[in-house]
Amino acid sequence: MNPTTKAQGRHYTVADLGAPETWKGHTAQVDSLPGVEVPGKFFLHPVLGLTGMEVSVNCLPAGAKVPFYHSHRRHEELYLFLRGRGQFQVDGEVIEIREGTAIRVATPGERTWRNNSSEDLYYIVIQAPEGGLASPGTEDGVAAQRRVSWPA
């Protein structure tokens, strides 16, 4: 059962993706496989109305692997592994994955990954146009001068 939009306001949208243990029940449509619902992957763009990034939440079961290499046309990718173990490959180089491993991949890098462990592998993938960041850290933020107030 895929998440849906839960709430929205003028400047925000909310969805509940569920605990990571539920992510293997989510599905995604993949451009190259029309009509196929890929299990264990869910794209946030449709439910959040994202305009600057695409993000997916993922669960790759124990023993499973991605059956192809891929690169990107315009988007930098960040893979953020939250739980589990596995291996990642870029241009033939192998990188060990564990909880907390973060991997940036530039557009031309040919990437694939696998879960060669006995536990499920949970991760987030983020895409955004390479070279597009206006400024890093907190530089793009603007603090408001009014005091924070919370309902009692």
Place this chain on the structure above:
Amino acid sequence: MNPTTKAQGRHYTVADLGAPETWKGHTAQVDSLPGVEVPGKFFLHPVLGLTGMEVSVNCLPAGAKVPFYHSHRRHEELYLFLRGRGQFQVDGEVIEIREGTAIRVATPGERTWRNNSSEDLYYIVIQAPEGGLASPGTEDGVAAQRRVSWPA
């Protein structure tokens, strides 16, 4: 102890951020507070060489709150809550946070959040230029035709 760059190749960079339980020991520099190291926040841009997005990993301790509202000049933000409970506010509207809650905030939205629970709150914040996404889902990806090979 903040994470450092662990490995890099022509088209990738790797860092080990550690398990979420270690994130409260990370620190971040904040543009508006020169010389101050904010605990429980760590920006990935410096260790991964990100060019299209900024991402931080965060732990807000039980009972803590962000002491200001902020908006953004050019960057859309996505807050992805991984563990714990709390409350988020955009333009005065209150949103309940739990494990798996994802909130997109548009540039003008005045946002703040708090952990009004008795457990630590873990989350990821992603920034990228609003409106900059080239295409959603898997459309930006290009599958390679060669077969996947892993070392034995």
